Amino acid sequence: METKPNVKMIRIDERLIHGQGQLWIKSLGVNLVICANDKVSSDGMQQSLMKSVVPQDVGLRFWNIERTAKVIWKAADTQSIFVVVSSPKDVLALAEQGFPVKEINVGNIHAKTGKEKVSQFIYLGEEDKLALRTLRDKYGCTFNTKTSPVSNDGAQSLDNLEKILK
Template identity: 25%
Template sequence: MGKITLARVDDRLIHGQVMTSWLQYTGARHILIIDDETANDEFTKTIISMAVPNGIQLDVFTIAEATSFLSENNFNDLILLVKSPLTFLQLIERGIPLKEIVVGGMGASAERKSFYKNISASENEKIVLKKLIDNGVEVRIQVIPDQKSVSVKNLL
């Protein structure tokens, strides 16, 4: 397995200035989106690929495909991008070690209530976040690199 530079939860996936600032901050040249629905939707993958800056490699995988890729390949400076913290828990349960997860975008919805500032979470997502922490993962909220991060452990 290689070096994961950033493991980020953002239900918008790749979008404008926020992702560009994380790419500049981390120096990463490869983004791996892990989301079963997105990986199986050719139209959405095409739209997402248009938002990726030139010179950045993009892969969009299902959880199963990502597990194989992360287990079997040596890579450097990889950004993992998921819509839900549950995806990271599933990767850990499949043997993929993660040390730190950054929550950057979890918007409001019918199931979600305000969790911290503009970050929302459902009761199930809070349980998942706690399980991640219980698995030794540091989970923090940080929308952009210049912003101070906040530990999720202190919010649960």
């Protein structure tokens, strides 16, 4: 039997890896960051920009969703992992392919027409809501909405998120 990989956190952030990500990396004490995104996995320019904000002693992988779901089970016991995706749909795709998902940090989903405001940083469209409900109801996932590891801004937006997902 394969041992469960040491995934410290899965974060949904449309920006993927950026300056704020450094705070999460440090706070979680991870030694590997996986950017699970079909588009960025083959976009060298985006990868270069993201590499510039990750400490050099932290491993960084740019994998598509399918590869992330497969390869995670090969993680060494010594790896502590932070996974970043751009949308609830991507987390759902990971879960559907067997990736171990328990708690999800819903961090940053931009405002667009047709999206409902959860907080200053989180706006959900119907597809987002459906994916999060499925993650909650079918996969038993829980959510947190902290914008950064040092903030205690998550409670109100988490209440809003739970109301919207009812």
